[in-house]
Amino acid sequence: MKPTKKLTAFLLFISVLISCTSNEKDNNNCETCTYAVAAGETAGSVPTTLQGEFNLTLDISLNGYSKTAGxxxxxxxxxxxxxxxxxxxxxxxxxxxxxxxxxxxFTFKDTCRDNIMYAISEKSSGGLNEINVVTLNGQFYGQFK
Structure with missing residues (x-):
């Protein structure tokens, strides 16, 4: 095998190895719940203006939500x-x-573990407003800001 082909094969192997390692770290061994969109609901796609990593604090906790404010x-x-x-x-x-x-x-439903919904809302000026926690039956539990 020519040196160029060997180098290309080696680089391909390294990139596949790094890619697999990154996916494992991204998952953090989290439980995954894939919701099946029901009739009458509209499948969504969260816009880029709301995408990212957000460190929030529970501002409101009501109606028996197991998490306390703060x-x-x-x-x-x-x-x-x-x-x-x-x-x-x-x-x-x-x-x-x-x-x-x-x-x-935009609502993500946890029908696998906690049976609650996380409703992400956008500010009128754009960007993340808050994330509301609601039971699957529609009872408001709390709000992360």
């Missing part, structure tokens, strides 16, 4: 995925958001 959490928002890392809980990856009729709220 609880810290990290949310990683992508177009089709939300990673939830609330202090004291195992991390969770939620897939397949739905979008509200007015297109300003």
């Amino acid at each position: 609880t810290k959490a990290k949310f990683i928002i992508d177009a089709k995925q939300l990673t939830v890392e609330i202090d004291g809980d195992e991390c969770l990856i939620l897939k397949n958001p739905t979008v509200s009729a007015n297109g300003v709220e």
Whole structure:
């Protein structure tokens, strides 16, 4: 094999190895819950203006929510995925958001572990406003800001 082909094969091998390592780190051994969008709901895609990593604090806790005001959490928002890392809980990856009729709220439903929804809302000026925590039945639990 020529030296150029050997070098190319070696670089390809290294890039595949690095790629696999990065995916394992991104997952952080989180439980994954893929929601099946129901009839009457609209599948969504979170816009880039709301995507990113956000360290938020639970500002409001009501109606028997197990987390108290002041609880810290990290949310990683992508177009089709939300990673939830609330202090004291195992991390969770939620897939397949739905979008509200007015297109300003994107909801990720946890139908696998905690049976709650995380509703991401956008400020009128753009960017993340808050993440509301709501039961699957629609009862408001809290708000991360």
